[in-house]
Amino acid sequence: MRKRSKIALILVALVVAVVVGRPVLFLAFVWLNDGAEPNPMPSVGVGDASRMITNVPDEVIAVAEDPAAAERQISDLIQRAASEGRRISIAGARHSMGGHTFYPGGITLDMEAFRHMSLDEDKRILTVGAGARWYDIIPYLDARGYAISIMQSNNDFSVGGSISVNCHGWQNDKPPIASSVESFRIVTPSGDTLRCSRQDNGELFSLALGGYGLFGVILEVDLRITDNExxxxxxxxxxxxxxxxxxxxxxxxxxxxxxxxxxxxxxxxxxxxxxxxxxxxxxxxxxxxxxxxxxxxxxxxxxxxxxxxxxxxxxxxxxxxxxxxxxxxxxxxxxxxxxxxxxxxxxxxxxxxxxxxxxxxxxxxxxxxxxxxxxxxxxxxxxxxxxxxxxxxxxxxxxxxxxxxxxxxxxxxxxxxxxxxxxxxxxxxxxxxxxxxxxxxxxxxxxxxxRPHATLEQFHQAYPQASAFFTKKRHFDPQGIFENKFYQTYGQPLETK
Ligand SMILES: Cc1cc2nc3c(=O)[nH]c(=O)nc-3n(C[C@H](O)[C@H](O)[C@H](O)COP(=O)(O)OP(=O)(O)OC[C@H]3O[C@@H](n4cnc5c(N)ncnc54)[C@H](O)[C@@H]3O)c2cc1C
The missing domain is CATH 3.30.70.2520 (Alpha-Beta Plaits)
Structure with missing residues (x-):
């Protein structure tokens, strides 16, 4: 009887070892082969999250942290770019993958430092600098019992980049993030600062949201927030x-x-x-x-x-x-x-x-x-x-x-x-x-x-409004101050390609 129990025990142990052993060994193998650190992000203006392109920028300019200084700095930069015939592209967290944040030989404006924020609890509106990342904002709101209404499923992205691609996530029953933007301030290609909302400068509001940095530099954004739950x-x-x-x-x-x-x-x-x-x-x-x-x-x-x-x-x-x-x-x-x-x-x-x-x-x-x-x-x-x-x-x-x-x-x-x-x-x-x-x-x-792998025809099939979008881009930015690889690939009038 004791011998039988022992055999039974050994058999059970064998079955457990086979069932559990393989996954355990497998995970140990994965762990041994896994690198210790995430791959580093390429530098601003040089690359993006794809790690598949290398760009040679002419200049990379860090935005000033102080809002008033940053506004003057950007306006001056636009005047200089206009007089020197230069292109400016705008970088948030650079998780776009097709050179959306740079232009060959251009100036990249790094928005990283522009990350101030304040909260109007009565109106439930967060005012936040476009360079702030969700990982700056989430703890700030969490401490006050609030949460972002619409965002991606990770926290690495900047507010400016997120609204400029019009991101979305796991939020149930909601349109993309643009629906939660009450208003923003933007430095336009002429160097002026405008406030855009559904009521004021409505056309620019709808073009710059999801506009891939082609209509100017978004400064602060007023975002509607929700309760943490x-x-x-x-x-x-x-x-x-x-x-x-x-x-x-x-x-x-x-x-x-x-x-x-x-x-x-x-x-x-x-x-x-x-x-x-x-x-x-x-x-x-x-x-x-x-x-x-x-x-x-x-x-x-x-x-x-x-x-x-x-x-x-x-x-x-x-x-x-x-x-x-x-x-x-x-x-x-x-x-x-x-x-x-x-x-x-x-x-x-x-x-x-x-x-x-x-x-x-x-x-x-x-x-x-x-x-x-x-x-x-x-x-x-x-x-x-x-x-x-x-x-x-x-x-x-x-x-x-x-x-x-x-x-x-x-x-x-x-x-x-x-x-x-x-x-x-x-x-x-x-x-x-x-x-x-x-x-x-x-x-x-x-x-x-x-990645910009779609053909030009596929791009226009998918976005039938794209020709009108780029016509408006040229109307708002006749000198082509704000350009990037996305615009270079898909933005020229169809017949010139
Ligand atoms: C791992 C991973 C997960 C992702 N998950 C999601 C997801 O769940 N949902 C989703 O919708 N998307 C997702 N994305 C895509 C992501 O939302 C976009 O790449 C977004 O642009 C990232 O924000 P960013 O700050 O990195 O933007 P950037 O890549 O820095 O910029 C994107 C665009 O915005 C413009 N821009 C940036 N800041 C400004 C500004 N201040 N003013 C004007 N223009 C500006 C840039 O010029 C550029 O054209 C994911 C991407 C990655 C790599």
Whole structure:
């Protein structure tokens, strides 16, 4: 009897060792091979988050910290650029990936120091310098019980860069960030400072929001804020073909849903054939009203599970299994600020020879299933190193001229790992163009802050308002003071290309 128990024990131990041992060994291997530090960002004016382009700027100018001094400095800089026939481009946190923050031989204005802020609690308006990053703002609001209304899912970005691409995130039931901008002040290409809102200088308001730095330097921004809230995550495993319907059923008229996002499986066992939706439901909590959860350390294990997917089918299957069976948050209470305060470096490549590249496609609700079905064979053909797909819901944007969401859309954010060489770049270009065609066939668009791989024709198909947008740019900036690589690639009149 004792011998039998021992044998049973050994068998159980063996099974446990096989089941648990492989993932443990695998994660240990990922940990051993992981770099110690995030890859450094290239210098201002020289490169951006893609780490795929090197620019030679003529000058890089740091904006003054003092608001009045900065305003004078920018106005003088514009006069000088006009008289010398120079180009100015504007850099926030430089997480755009297509040279949006520089121009060859141009002047790059670094907005980093312009980060003052103040709060009008009665009006619930945050006034903030355009160079401030979300990681400056979130603790400031958190300490006062408030949170950003609409932003990306990471905290690294500047306010100026975020409103100039018109970002969006996991916020449920909302258009992109422009809808939360009450007003801003901007130094225009003539060197004058104007306040823009829906009521005053409305045309410039709609052009500069989502305007990629082509209409002047945005100074302070008045942002509508919201309450910090506490959430509990609730995950649903669903069929991708029913994603849009299920999402609507789960979120519509559900006043307790504060945020929501989805994922599509990139695991080889269920590639684009399984999806999940995570709802963040508001929870009453015993925590004192202004209790912070911001000091919680990010999980190293989460990084290892995520990065374990790079070049590993096993790693991708394992991660999807973990997310399905254990969930991403382990049932913990989360604050809104905590959810939005993660740095993108938590999951990013630490291998100097590879980079993480993003795409995003905006697909109308009724076409989402079609896009997922039609894009799947494109991925199977190209076999890119696709690490993650999140899905966000975005309500129509009526504020920006170059809108990517004229109707309700789902944004599919694709994160790839890419080698930093010409061959990998050429392969990514081919893949991107095919995916843009699939998106177009589904009445969809692609997001503009990423690599400039779309053809000019694809750009104009996706953004039929682009010609009018650039005509207005030349009207507001006849000397072409504010230019960058994005404008250089897509902004010239069609016939001159
Ligand atoms: C890892 C990662 C995750 C991301 N996640 C999301 C996401 O969840 N949702 C989303 O919508 N996007 C996302 N993005 C895209 C991101 O929102 C954009 O790249 C955004 O521009 C980043 O802000 P930034 O401060 O880095 O802008 P920058 O790259 O510095 O600038 C972007 C544009 O804004 C202009 N600009 C900057 N400051 C000013 C100013 N003061 N006045 C006028 N123009 C200005 C620049 O000239 C440039 O054209 C992500 C990008 C990365 C790399």
């Amino acid at each position: 506490y959430y509990e995550a609730e995950a649903h495993l669903i069929e991708p073909s029913g994603y849009a319907d299920t999402y609507h059923k789960l979120t519509e008229n559900q006043s307790d849903v504060g945020m929501a996002y989805g994922r599509l499986s990139v695991a080889p066992k269920s590639f684009f054939e399984e999806a999940s939706i995570t709802l963040l439901r508001r929870k009453e909590t015993d925590l004192p009203n202004k209790e912070t959860l911001l000091d919680k350390e990010p999980s190293v294990l989460k990084r290892l599970v995520f990065r374990g997917g790079v070049n590993s089918g096993y790693g991708k299957n394992f991660r999807w299994w973990v997310e399905k069976e254990i969930g991403e948050t382990g049932g913990k209470l989360l604050s809104r600020n905590q959810l939005m305060n993660g740095p993108s470096s938590l999951y990013s490549s630490r291998d100097p020879d590879t980079t993480d590249i993003l795409h995003e496609y905006f697909i109308p609700s009724d076409q989402l299933a079609n896009f997922i079905e039609k894009s799947r064979p494109v991925f199977l053909k190209h076999q890119p190193e696709l690490l993650n797909v999140t899905i966000r819901n975005i309500h129509p944007d009526h504020d920006t001229f170059l809108s990517y969401a004229p109707e309700e859309v789902f944004g599919l954010v694709l994160l790839f790992s890419q080698e930093r060489d010409e061959e990998a770049e050429a392969a990514m270009l081919m893949l991107t163009r095919e995916l843009i065609d699939v998106a177009h066939a589904c009445r969809g668009r692609y997001y503009l802050p990423y």
